[in-house]
Amino acid sequence: MYDLIVIGAGPAGSMAARQAAQSGLKTLLLDKDQFPRAKPCGGGLTLRALDALASVGLRLPESVIERPLMGARITIAGRSVEVRKPWPVAVTVLRERFDSLLLHAAAAAGARVELGRRVEAVTQDRSSVAISAGRETWSGRLAVIAEGASGRLKRVVRPINGECFWICVSTDSILNGQVDDHGLMHIETGLTRTGYAWIFPRRESASVGLSAMPGHCHGPRRILGGYLGGHGFDADLPLRGHIVPLGGLKRRLASGRVLLAGDAGGFADAFTCEGIAYALLSGAAAGHAAALALAHGDLDKEKDGAGGLERIYTDLCRPLLRQLRHSLLALRIHDLLPASLYQAILLDPGCLSAFLDVAAAKRGYPSFLAYIARRLPGLTLKALPDA
Incomplete structure (x- = not known):
């Protein structure tokens, strides 16, 4: 029996498996595909994502970095503004190389990797989890589902109808x-x-x-x-x-002995669609939560069951969840703005610079929204006809 079985070897799953294996857990990492594999994605890693890697001792080799991006050019209604920063706002990568790097890091930490295994069912009782793929079934004390946003296995934790x-x-x-x-x-x-x-x-x-x-x-x-x-x-x-x-919504992240990480858990920025940074952070948190819960030693007691696992994971994810709630607030404020005012904000270099600070984790959404609020009178004047 494994201590932890992770389903999905994308950024969230590989980070969960690596963290668990480094903590001494007997870990199995499964994925339906062979690696390297192509992945539809913009392939942009923000400084938040790079910081998440650095926090667990991982560094992107130069061979994986395609290009540093020093800023952004925003265009709306034929008008553009650009802002450059003295530091890279993000770097671009090819997902097949980046994901393979993380997969190999998980294997190097001691996780067993099984590719080409399409998991069809996840079942659990009070003492274990059973993972089935074809004719094979693996047993584990805990499991992490990190199969992405479109997967259906997460229904073992929460209903999947009505997802945003x-x-x-x-x-x-x-x-x-x-x-x-x-x-x-x-x-x-x-x-x-x-x-x-x-x-x-x-x-x-x-x-x-x-x-x-x-x-x-x-x-x-x-x-x-x-x-x-x-x-x-x-x-x-x-x-x-x-x-x-759509990140920031209230979702259940665990049930019994099963955790959700990455897109499967709803970890994505509601305003920008950024997902990789939050996949890395939630995956590492899931692996850490599994190690802490098993070390606690009461998972098999009838009194508590695996309830401690959900509490531990939620506590570890609290800063991420707060950031995602703020991103959802930013999206909802955006939806309320008149088009002319939204355009004035987008085309303001100061506002764009402040937003790039959010993407780089140098500023939070509350600070960004407060900055916009302070500038609102002047921006409103710019938005007036013939202003």
């Missing part, structure tokens, strides 16, 4: 002078009611995509095709879609 999420459509394209400066991320809003299009440059290619809320975007593939063609990319490139959970 972003839809994302993206592609990869060779760069050939389509963007003016490869040192900036390019963001355009206004193509859909809520959401944005992006270009994240890499060394020789770029991730180009569109995110939107369901119901706020009609024909996302058509819209992204137009965006690609308008920026000199092939409008007929093959597109891939995925979903990102």
Whole structure:
């Protein structure tokens, strides 16, 4: 029997398995795919994500970093503003390389890795968890489900009907002078009611995509095709879609002996759709929670069952959950703003600079919103006709 079985070897799952193995737990890490494998994703790692790696002793080798991004260019209604920082706001990576790096780190820490194993069922009783894939079944004392936003295994913890999420459509394209400066991320809003299009440059290619809320975007593939063609990319490139959970909502993170991490747990920024940083942080917290709960030694007692596991994990995730609630507040405030005022905020260099500080974990959403509030009178004047 394993101490911990982790389902899903993306950033959250690999971090959970590595943390647990480093803590001395007999750990099994399962994934349905063989690695390396492609993953639809913008591939942007913010400073928050890099700090999360550094906090557990991991560093991105130069060979994995595609390009540092020193700022952003925001475009809305044909008008643009750009802000550069003296430090990288983010770096771009290829997910197949980045995820393989984390998988190997988990294996190096002592986790057993089984690839090509599509888990079909997770069942539990008061003393163990059973994980079934095809004709094989593994038993563990605890489990972490980190299979992403679209997986259905998380229903062992909570109902999956009525989940709120972003839809994302993206592609990869060779760069050939389509963007003016490869040192900036390019963001355009206004193509859909809520959401944005992006270009994240890499060394020789770029991730180009569109995110939107369901119901706020009609024909996302058509819209992204137009965006690609308008920026000199092939409008007929093959597109891939995925979903990102709307973070900040109250969700159950554990039930009995099973924890949810990463997208499966709803750990994503509601305002920006950033998920990798929160996958890393929640995955590490899940592995740590498993080690603490097993060390506590009362998981098998009828009096407590595995209730201590949920409390420990929730306590470890409290700072993340607070940040995500604030990101949801920012999104809801955004939805209430008149379009002209929102445009004035977006095109203000000071506001963009402050927001980049949020993405870099140098400022929280409350500080960012307070900054906007202080600037609101002047921004409102800018938003007036003929201002």
